[in-house]
Amino acid sequence: MKPLKNVLSFGKFRVSYGASGSIAADPLLQYNSFISNTNIGAGINNIYANKIDVKTYGGVGALLADFNKIANKSLSWSKSKEVDYGIDLEFFNHRIYVTGDIYSRYTSGSVFVSELPSQVGYNSIRSNLVDMISNGWEFGVTGYLFPRTSPFQWDMTLNFSKNSTSIAKLGNGGRDYITSNYAFVVGQPAFQYYTYEYLGPLQSIDDLPVNPMTGERMKYYGADAGLAINQQGKIFPGMPMFTDVNGDYLIDGADYGNDKKIIQGKSPEPKIQGGFQTNIKYKNLNLRVQSSFAFGNYIFNTSLQQVLSQYDDNTAFFTKALYDLSGSINFWEKPGDNAYYPMRYISYSDGGSARSFRASSMFLEKGDYWSVDDITLSYNIPQKWSEHIGFTRVNVFSTVRNAYMWKASNVPDPRMVTKTGYYNGQGYPINRSLVVGLNVQL
Amino acid sequence: MKKNIVILLLVAMIVSSCKKSFLSPSQVDLVYNEVYWKTSQDAERALIGTYSLYRGLMVNAQMYNRGDVTTGLINRGWNGGSDPNFYLPGDYSNINGTRKSWGAIESYADWSGFYKVIAQANLVITHIQSMDDKLFAKGQKEELLGEAYFLRALTYYNIATIWGNAPLMIESIESSSQVITANNELVNTPRSTDIQIMDNVLADVTKAVNGLAFGIPGSSKWGIRANKGSALALSGYANLWMAFLKQRDGQTNASYITNAVTALQDVVEHGNYSLASYASADLVRQMYKGRSSEAVFELNISTEQNESYRVDQGGIQYLTCKLLPIDGDVSKDRASSINFVPASKKALIYPEYPDDARADLFWTAWESNYDEPFSDVSPTATDRNMVTWMTKFANFSPDPSRQWNEYVAYFADCNIPVFRYTDVKLLFAEAFIKNNQPGNALSIINEIRTRAGLETYSGSDPMTEVLQQRTSELIGEGKLFFDYVRNNYFPVSSVMTPDRYAQKGYYWPVSSNILTTNKMLTQTPFWNGKTVW
Secondary structure, three states, X not given: OHHHHHHEEEEEEEEEEEEEEEOOOOHHHHOOEEEOXXXXXXXXXXXXXXXXXXXXXXXXXXXXXXXXXXXXXXXXXXEEEEEEEEEEEEEOOOOEEEEEEEEEEEEEEEEEEEEOOHHXXXXXXXXXXXXXXXXXXEEEEEEEOOOOOOOEEEEEEEEEEEEEEEEEEEHHHHOOEXXXXXXXXXXXXXXXXXXXXXXXXXXXXXXXXXXXXXXXXXXXXXXXXXXXXXXXXXXXXXXXXXXXXXXXXXXXXXXXXXXXXXXXXXXXXXXXXXXXXXXXXXXXXXXXXXXXXXXOOEEEOHHHHHHHHHHHOHHHHHHOOOOOOOOOOOEOOOOOOOOOEOOOOOOOOOOOOXXXXXXXXXXXXXXXXXXXXXXXXXXXXXHHHHHHOOOOEEEEEEEEEEEEEEEOOOOOOOOOEOOOOEEOOOOOOOOOEEEEEEEXXX | OHHHHHHHHHHHHHHXXXXXXXXXXXXXXXXXXXXXXXXXXXXXXXXXXXXXXXXXXXXXXXXXXXXXXHHOOOEOOOOOOOOHHHOOOOOOOOOOOOOOHHHHOHHHHOOHHHHHHHHHHHHHHHHHHHOOHHHOOOOHHHHHHHHHHHHHHHHHHHHHHHHOOEOOOOOOOOOHHHOEOOOOOXXXXXXXXXXXXXXXXXXXXXXXXXXXXXXXXXXXXXOOOOOHHHHHHHHHHHHHHHHHHHHHOOOOOHHHHHHHHHHHHHHHHHOOOOOOOOOOHHHHHHHHHOOOOOEEEEEOOEOOOOEXXXXXXXXXXXXXXXXXXXXXXXXXXXXXXXXXXXXXXXXXXXXOOOOOOHHHHHEOOOOOOOOOOOOOXXXXXXXXXXXXXXXXXXXXXXXXXXXXXXXXXEEEOOOEEEEEHHHHHHHHHHHHHHOOOHHHHHHHHHHHHHHOXXXXXXXXXXXXXXXXXXXXXXXOOOOHHHHHHHHOOOOOHHHOOHHHHHOOOOOOOOXXXXXXXXXXXXXXXXXXXXXXX
16 A cells, blocks of 8 residues: 555545526416506507507506416426536645546426417416436646645646536427527537528529429529519529528528528537646745636627628618728638628618528637636735834735637637527627736735 | 694605505515406406407508408509508419418418407406406496407407418416426317307307497497497307308308398397488598497597507508698608509499599599509609598597607597498398398498488399498498408409309418417418418
């Protein structure tokens, strides 16, 4: 045992099991409630434009069922059960620490909304609809390069983790649960993009498949593009191609939802993520660097999509300021251009266009990043000096936050994405700051 | 001294409110089934909610588009008006054909709004029934229930005449277990047949007739709340529609026609209604404003009661009224944005013009001989003052808080007609003819004709004359298309080819949203493959 003890100074093996629950946000879901809705009865589409708030009929106040909520008395908590196997090890007299975890979590009955058939009158119901299973592991190692008693200390910590969540069970007979931008399918990863699959700009008319039924080339469905020259829906070189999912030789010309699909292999979940931090200390001087990273995920560049979508809307194009994208975005301009983005095509009259810059996989970008989040240099003024001026302890420090970031995507900050992968930074990245400070203890 | 009293009052108020809110908090801002339905006012407010929902459904010219624009008698303006697909015959020659008739108007193929009224009515019926009789004044419970049955019957009558086969929901939804199983499976309901739905309408109508009393002209509920007269009128309609369905399916229908005659006779004799005078345009305007002696059932729209809408945002006025701009500058009117009657269709509406007074009472510029819509940029020279537009619903008042650049900012001020007495009388004539009593029909026809300034009827086809009078009288009131279907009579024959009629193409398709959320439901057969969705 002696040689082993020289190497391994501490070891622990952990097994844990836990169950937890989370309650749905609205405690009133068990009641069928009544509302005196605003503008019932005479509200023409836009109640703000309509300018009269109708709450009566023939002068008598009205109450009606709140069709957005149906009493679900059987709604219960969503429960999760988790098994975790972990190991903690220390080597070489507390010089190297290793911790590892592997876990599996089964969450049953997550509350999601499903649409009700219209004859019911009520719009939708919240129910314990989705079961998910999350598997993952975490691994961390910390090393001290010098003996723990030395005046010079240098330690490093590296963490890795990976989590993948997939759908174990769905309500309504396992029917796919599809929303406007994500889709749950039993057995598939939980978070995947559900959108149009962008194939690049059309290079030549000859590249368009021909519908064997009609002899017509593939065109856009329901788009006004080409209407002015009596070629409604015709796809010209430079216009975007999307996968024709339903095989009708018509590419959805706007956001009608006909040709959306789950984009395979571009998950918003990172293949690996983690952090790296290090401390260097010599006597009173201390340098700390913290960084984080994620690799292998795809994020949706919402901000670019919003900027470019102005080209799809002639009102916006002529009335709003357009961003200077020269240099950063490579648009198709003439046949032969090896451009990723399609041509800018301004619609002409009723606002119709090819809707080139609708939300689609065009805006999926690699979410890889490595960011140096925090660098702090601090110095403890020797006690004899500080006592000389009447303080117990004086510490001078300087911190740089968000010092540096390497990223594969064009979003200002790839960390600011929702669970489903959509960038939500709304234009304001976390700012870089330099703080210089003085800590004084009396 | 005065000051002290005020302070004392304030202190008293604070003390009393403290007592209530701090020591025994109770959930007060949520009203739900378990705590509602305690007084007759609760019952009435929920019933009023049903009226509101129905009005909300009808307010945006729903029945005008379905019942009038579909007849082909009306064209769309250059810059606006109703969707031309309402009256265009379907062209289904290739999959990309842009003309799909109703198959291109998905929002009108969606019945969700109708089923919201049904859901509310079901709730009201179930809960009022189970309330203690002692909570109500004498006869009040029966009356409130009768109104609820009337509204449910009316809504199902609409559903059955628009879509034919449709799900029949008559239970109130009290909890999720009625719509979703323990396995999270949605509970679906297939389409019942049009005859099953109409059977249910007739059952509800009978309950309404029994529970309701005839109205009192001039009372606060006159016209805008259902009474026995409204229910009997609906009974007439439902029975005649049922007679049509039975005849179509080769079954006997005599009993339904007799029932229609009986019901309509009752409303004519005891309903306290009388035909309004057509002596001046003003009197006609007053009648359409609402609650007149002809108001069998209308939906209340009143600026005074704060129950109105801006006509430049929607409603029937948005589709039919030229609207004189508030600043008097006629070049800013809506002459190019409204539906109009082209000259070529005018003889179908008033064949005896200029003798027929109604052409000028219900319309402006009936004499106009333009077949084309007015437009400032039209290649055909037209005149903005010669747009033939309907004045029936041109009752409105300026919005006092309008913006400076809103030139046609008016609030609507006329009720939405559902049944009016002229309509009931002509239906009575139709029932008489179908019941082999054409003599009785003739006197009604002549009453209507005389009021319009016409000679008495001398022809030999009273049925066609009744339908002609219905067209002349009721155009714009959401009735005609259904009259034409019931009698297989289409003045503009292109809107309904015999083939389409035989395949029940007078029923609407259902929207994609309905088809995808209810797996047990199938598309209206005629429209399979003929819709854009």
